[in-house]
Amino acid sequence: MQFRDLKKQYEVLKEDIDKAMLDVAASSAYISGPQVKELEKELAEYVGVKHCISCANGTDALTLALMAWGVKPGDAVFVPDFTFFSSAEVVSFEGATPVFVDVDADTFNMDPEDLERKIEETIKAGILTPKAIITVDLFGLPANYPAIRAIADRHGLPILEDSAQGFGGAIEGQRDCSFGDIATTSFFPAKPLGCYGDGGACFTDNDEWAALMDSYRVHGKGTFKYDNVRIGMNSRLDTLQAAILQVKLKAFADYELVDVNKAAVEYTKRLDGVVETPVMPHGFYSSWAPYTIKLADKQQRDGLQAHLKEAGIPSMVYYPIPMHKETAYKDMNVKDSSCPVATHLCDVVLSLPMHPYITVEQIDEICKEVKKYLGK
């Protein structure tokens, strides 16, 4: 069994993907081929924003956004404590300081109350200037945008939506990657919409930021390639990846997103009352990057993972270490009591195999093993 069965997906889409790849090979437009612009248009339309700026990966996408906003040393950027390292790394990369915000125990996403508290503490300390909020749509579920937007507005802070895992999610029909003033996603193969290597994109309705990110991704280009008006980076999406993504976006929109949601229902039907299953706030829709359950404690979680492994079922701990405890951030001396929920979640979460091609029989088998281990 695969945690995320990308081979199965390729088998299903093989004919179209092979043709798309061979077309690029024959065209020789390996960089900035027409597929890149086409894909950007398709992505912007799907998400419902004005601009999509593709780039080399999801980490660069976040960096491009922070560059467009001129985030610099002395700035504080508020980041959830329970996320992939990139969400905070990009802040430090600009010389600014990530301020870790605790998460909600049910949704795993940024806790609006703690966000407000951390902003006020930062203002009171008077050392750093609050500059932006990075929300993360963890495991495919949009963050609590109604609450977070109100706080952001109150403090005049823009929201950067890290939707590396959230593409396809929605709140009341409004799609993920449209909630932030700038939103970003990743096309790393295992993400909800993945390519065959690295890739990423930024989304925004703001013309000025879109133009800046477009410039920064190609060496700070001005009116043409050898007119360099600012210091930028080399962060383009390959034509080959764009062509593959065109095929995969169609499958994603046609049936994959629906199927992965059906799989989540099947999981929850079997595991409800056995373990803590994912909580879906009213009106929220997830793209189920993984399906993540909570166990009673670390011992039970680690025991279940070992038991599943024994039974040939892969599972993952997303994430074993809260951001504030990562070695790279240990000098900040953030106490566990500053983010108690994130610290606890790292001990009890377990992500189970999840993808649009998982079968009910496979879900059955996984859930049987979970129940067997827990004696239920």
Ligand SMILES: *Cc1c(COP(=O)(O)O)cnc(C)c1O
């Ligand atoms: C994967 C991921 C990223 C980084 O994306 P890459 O394409 O691997 O650079 C950033 N944030 C989150 C939450 C992620 O899961």
